Amino acid sequence: MMTRKGKLYGVGVGPGEPELLTLKAARILQEVAVVFFPRGDKGEQSLALQIVRPLLHPDQELREVTFPMTTSRRALEGAWREVAQTVTAVLDAGRDAAFITMGDSTLYSTFFYLKRALREARPDLEVETVPGIPSFSAAAALLSRPLACGREGLAVVPATRGRAFLRQVLATFENVVILKAGPVLEEMRNLLAEAGRLEEAAYVCRCGMPGQLLEENLAAAGELPGDYFSLILVGNFSRSKF
Amino acid sequence: MMTRKGKLYGVGVGPGEPELLTLKAARILQEVAVVFFPRGDKGEQSLALQIVRPLLHPDQELREVTFPMTTSRRALEGAWREVAQTVTAVLDAGRDAAFITMGDSTLYSTFFYLKRALREARPDLEVETVPGIPSFSAAAALLSRPLACGREGLAVVPATRGRAFLRQVLATFENVVILKAGPVLEEMRNLLAEAGRLEEAAYVCRCGMPGQLLEENLAAAGELPGDYFSLILVGNFSRSKF
Structure with missing residues (x-):
């Protein structure tokens, strides 16, 4: 007898504000039997x-997925293969599941590590990606400034990418988003000052979460929290009056 | 007597699929008295x-905003000042209003032209920006590929930006989104081939709308529709197995 296999959804839940989920994400999260949520092995709560x-609702199963906070490709791939096995067992039992990630599921999310491991082991299983509001869109909306207008370009770069690349990007793009800027905020301030763009920079920390902080003018700001959930927006924020 | 002034919301409605509205956008659109929707003067329907x-619902007022399809700054600014006057009259009467835009309201949207005109004329009126799913996030989700992973960068550039800039971006960024690529698709194909990146390119046209087309492999594709609502995604789409 053929039994129906379950389907896996990779759902972006937006940057923090619960109302910034899409109607689709909300519907799927209410329909699936199992919700997988990621947690690093440092013990922090799952945002x-x-x-x-x-x-x-109470009859849905919540399952934590722990993955090692490591840059070792081998350790990570092993961990994701294990998660893929767990997910496979759920789908093979005919149950649908969602894997939730912060922000947009297509941007810097762990979902695609799971998807790759699942695809390698079981290419027959159905997987759907559900996009979410990216943190930088929500941050720009909070500041009520455009990320980009007209013929302008927008560059999105993690602060961890390295100084040389960031320098080049700041020299060529009207608008730049630097993700995860908090932990290296002083280094980023120096880099922006060097590029002559500190006056155009805003800082948003914990966008849509408890402890949210908006700093429209990074140049004038004093001490700031160096949160992981933080970004610097450079560009339209100061050049035009919006 | 002080009367309550209305508030203006700039609402991004996502790329086309009605379920990709956020819960917040849906709530606001059901609460406001007036919904302004933009239409170019070429007569096309408002998507x-x-x-x-x-x-x-039937007691909400729908008001079309027409703006000239021109690059003349003077003509555009005049048109937006007129729209701002119309919006002001609504808000002064104590009615809330939404101005809807496709995709994300912070990315290449006409909302900020209205916001600027309104701010100049009436800085006392309250304006809130509500983000939406960007077209490129939805397109990547449809293809079930990441836009960016790990320490990679993402560049978003309109095809109208010019060849020199696009060349530079293709030479430096792992992941590139070229917006509004349809009308100049052959030029973009040549540019990608020149940059050695045509094999990494996917094409998405009318994402989430009637007539949607996905072409995972732009290099192998034949004739394609040159729609305005179209984009090229370059990068993760071919390099890794997702």
Whole structure:
């Protein structure tokens, strides 16, 4: 007898504000039997789970996925293969599942590590990606400034990418988003000052979460929290009056 | 007597699929008294209005905003000042209003032209920006590929930006989104081939709309529709197995 296999959804839950989920994400999260949520092995709470929890009902199963905070490709791939096995067992039992990630599922999310491991082991299983509001869109909206206009370009770069690349990007793009800027905020300030663009920079920390902080003028700001959930927006923020 | 002034919301309605509206956008669109929707003077239907129409109720007022399809700054600014006057009259009467735009309201949207004109004339009026799913996030989700991973960068550039800039971006960024690529698709194909990146390019046209087309492999594709609502995604789409 052929039994129906379950389907896996990779769901972006947006940057923090629960109302910034899409209608589609909300519907899927209420329909699936199992919700997988990621947690690093440093023990912090799952923010993604906190965002969606009010939507869920008691008969849904919540399952934590722990992955090592390491840059070792071998350790990571092994961990994701294990998660893929767990997900496979759920789908083979005919149950649909969602894997939730912060922000947009297509941008810097762990979902695609799972998807790759799943695809390698079981290419027959159905997987759907559900986009979410990226943190930088929500941050720009909070500041009520455009990310980009007209013929302008927009560059999105993690602060961890390295100084040489960031320098080049700051020299060529009207608008630049530097992700995860908090932990290296002083280095980023120096880099922006060097590029002559500190006056155009805004800082948004914990966008849409408890402890949210907006600093429209990074040049004039004093001490700032160096949170991981933080970004610097450079560009339209100061050049034009919006 | 002080009367309450209305508030203006700039609402991104996502790339086309009505379920990709956020819960917040849906709520606001059901609460406001007036919905302004933009239309170019070429007479095409308002796609943004089509997306949200099922959410609206009969006592809400729908008002079309026409703006000239011109690059003349003077003509555009004059047109937006007129729209700002119309919006002001609504807000002064104590009615809330939404201005809807396709995709994300912070990315290449006409909303900020209105916001600037309104701010100049009436800085006392309250304006809130509500983000939406960007077309490129939805396109990547449809292809079930990441836009960017790990320490990679992402560049978003309109095809109209010019060849020199596009060449430089293709030479430096792992991942590149070229917006509005359809009308100049052959030129873009040549540029990508020249940069040695045609094999990494996918094409998405009318994402989430009637007539949607996905072409995972632009190099192998034949004749393609040159729609305005179209983009090329270059990068992760071919390099890794997702």
